[in-house]
Amino acid sequence: MVEVKLEGITKRFGDFEAVKDLNLTIKDGEFLVLLGPSGCGKTTTLRMISGLETPSEGKIYFGDRDVTYLPPKDRNISMVFQSYAVWPHMKVFDNIAFPLRVKKYPEDEIRRRVKWAAELLQIESLLDRYPGQLSGGQRQRVAVARAIVVEPDVLLMDEPLSNLDAKLRVAMRAEIKKLQTKLNVTTIYVTHDQVEAMTMGDRIAVMNKGRLLQVGPPTEVYLKPNSLFVATFIGAPEMNILSAAVTEREGLALEGDGFIVPLPGDFRELLLDHIGKDVLLGIRPEHMTVKGVSTLEHVTRTAEIEGTVDFIEALGTDTIVHAKVGENIIKIKLPGHIPLPVGEKIKIEIDLDNIHIFDRDTEKAII
Structure with a gap:
């Protein structure tokens, strides 16, 4: 686990600034939620942390290490996406083991880690099945198991529950939060769902139009919003404005x-x-x-x-x-x-x- 620090991060696509002068520190072992509407820059920020995008300006640090220009494979990160992105032709065991085999871990270590991750996600009975034989919630558990099996320094999640039905989303919110607490892994979670942010995050970072508006614990952001946007974006029903x-x-x-x-x-x-x-x-x-x-x-x-x-x-x-x-x-x-x-x-x-x-x-x- 490491502290993640973003210093003056800006990302431009042509003349469009997707992220503007973002300064943010995610503490070691913290569960931070990047919250905002579609197009606010939260996924772009996550992609820069992962190494899938390079900032136009600014620096990204993992602890004392400058990772701004390092490729994803050299950052010891794992990502869980909105789409489950599990290999349909591989059994669950092989899906979870895939990143370990890419890193050329010995087979006995692969079996040990896959068993550990499967037990944590309560999918040990599914290891011999193919993804097509699983429900959406089970496939998402496989994706999470594959992400944690490499014991990453930083776990990145991009709206991982948005394809699940409402009842399953509630259950998976609790499971992911309990898992993160048990692993104590630095986690950055992107969502537009303010209920997910309030229930899961140690802190919430609210973004809009590429800018970071407010960072704080859920109750602080809810009870003491620093702007009209934050006040009306968080809360259901939303705040009355007169x-x-x-x-x-x-x-x-x-x-x-x-x-x-x-x-x-x-x-x-x-x-x-x-x-x-x-x-x-x-x-x-x-x-x-x-x-x-x-x-x-x-x-x-x-x-x-x-x-x-x-x-x-x-x-x-x-x-x-x-x-x-x-x-x-x-x-x-x-x-x-x-x-x-x-x-x-x-x-x-x-x-x-x-x-x-x-x-x-x-x-x-x-x-």
Whole structure:
């Protein structure tokens, strides 16, 4: 295992910059998730770490070793791809053994390592089968076993679960995370699925348009997003965003279409430069409730606005209330089954200690 360091990495394809001035350190033994939408540069970053692409600018280090221009075979890395990429004409044993045979390991060592990897992935009973006789989940386990059998310094995974059905994805998320913890191998995992990122990563690195926007533990990135993009990309249902003006009457408040949110006094210093200006107010659905129907537990500071029930998503364990506030539609996440009639006027309580305020022009977080 090694620490992986990216210093000033830029990758251009002609005039297009796929990755721009990326600085990132992945700690020894860490599970880091590169998260972002399609085209954000996360797979290109992974390919540069692997040696499949060469940076236009910058350096890549594995520990103290500069690997920027080394070919993949000299980096001691393994990759697991979105497609299983298992050889259909080889039995499972031979698929797993393939990278060891390329490196000319002795047969007894190959058998030992294949047995070890197969047991870890719980596929030891499948070693004599061909890939065509396996399910998608079993084929993905074979691909992971083949990746770890060489005991790599760095394990790279590019959306390895996206071809699996929803139930199997959940199971494989847990399996991969437990396996990585057991092996303590430095792992970089690419996904556009924020649920995968939140449940698997020791840290999440959020990317958009080739730039790294925020890096941190999942709860930190979720609760303290540093920009509008990060705030709305992570979370399901996503954060409600409302246009508002910072006003001052009997105290500081946020005023928007159909609502006024009075703010506690300690907000003044943070919003001093924005008084009289337009901002964006962000509230996660779980940080609101419908007064008289549910409560915000352990919340000490709240504000109240009015709305009208527009639509109800009954999910069994939760209810998502779509409420109209002025011309805005906001979502409120309530526990359990809450049968509110459409058209009913409601009072909405907001947890003031969990609101987010963004600069309208820069979209950077103010609070």
